[in-house]
Amino acid sequence: MASNLRPLSKKEIRRENERTILAAAEKVFAEAGFGGATMQLIADVAGLPKANLHYYFPTKEALYREVVQSIFQVWLQAANTFESAEGPAEGLGAYIDAKMEISRRHPAGSKVWASEVMHRAPVIQDYLETTLVEWTNGRIDVIQGWIDDGRMDPIDPRHLLYMLWATTQHYADFGHQIETLNNGAPLSDAQWAEAKRSVKMIILKGIGVPQHELDALK
């Protein structure tokens, strides 16, 4: 019973429809892959006629590109937790929390991203080569700084980053497998908390963060 008394303005209509279509597309692309997704199915999920999708997004590729780009934005935002941190325990701990939360709240987005990269990034290769490379190099400098300050072991920062990405995104991308191994049930709040705790503990301890800093994380 949504009260739609006042008719929507054209601008509102456009914004609303684009949002609806993008949400439906993210879901369908995640579940079926780019090749397996059909415009008809996306339209059905969005509750709009197929021709209407093509009014807002000229081609399937264009729609897909928008989906991937919006995911990349979310991804980059989480990465900011890194910046202001004062040391590895705080910085990496917050980063892990943020990425785990994304895996929990936006599993479809994570899957679309994974699928895109697995297929050699046909539509966002330029992003990888520019934004991602810059971001990564910046974080490598931060981590190297921590190493130079003796706040963690001399780990190759790249492999540490890969491990962070892999582990946190695994909970979204392989969520179905995890669910199956959890007797078919999604992880409960407590299980998610335990997952975060385990990941943080293993990694932070593994890179040589002093015990008293770990204790401070609760």
Place this chain on the structure above:
Amino acid sequence: MASNLRPLSKKEIRRENERTILAAAEKVFAEAGFGGATMQLIADVAGLPKANLHYYFPTKEALYREVVQSIFQVWLQAANTFESAEGPAEGLGAYIDAKMEISRRHPAGSKVWASEVMHRAPVIQDYLETTLVEWTNGRIDVIQGWIDDGRMDPIDPRHLLYMLWATTQHYADFGHQIETLNNGAPLSDAQWAEAKRSVKMIILKGIGVPQHELDALK
């Protein structure tokens, strides 16, 4: 100039063609996903007419199922390194080595597997619920035994396994991203060695394996 003097027997022909087709299919499914892959493209890669594929594998789904199952076998085999181990350093260390080697040698297979699971395992859900569950529970017992013996910290074995899977498979599934971040070049022998070393060190130290056991790993 392969010397094909003696004509192949029917059985050899069948074995050879099935192998060729499965190899081509694995590659194409990995690169394009199930929905994006076409029988025509698989046929081209295999160097056979499309109709010939349908002679050996009745449908696209049947061919795909064979590919996924063969990957699952490789996966299970690597898992045996676990069994005979005498402690976490040796057992998990060997397991990580084995899985990293699979990621390096069979990236396409890993990608197909990842894609299948991401799409909620439409064709191998029964395997997940039987073989994988059994295997996982067995390893959990092994790990729990190590914990009970005080050979490692009391980590939830499930999340440790997820981290192992995620991290090792990441080098295959996200190999393109890693390559991009490596100036577009594949990892060298030395870089692969360093990756293995980093992963093993972080995880084993992270779960509380005593330092002298880590040193023993080189």
Place this chain on the structure above:
DNA sequence: CCAATTCCTGACCGTATGGTCAAGAAGAGA
């Protein structure tokens, strides 16, 4: 040597898909 069986493949078919279009409905702006 002669069936019987297995293998091979070009041509073909029905369907589903991405995309188009024309004609109308609905706000916007004056």
Place this chain on the structure above:
DNA sequence: TCTCTTCTTGACCATACGGTCAGGAATTGG
């Protein structure tokens, strides 16, 4: 109110796809 622009959508189209099939070639087994 009247025009202009934006939005909506059923019907349509060309193509590409998975799959079929008939008929010939090759190998097998007796």
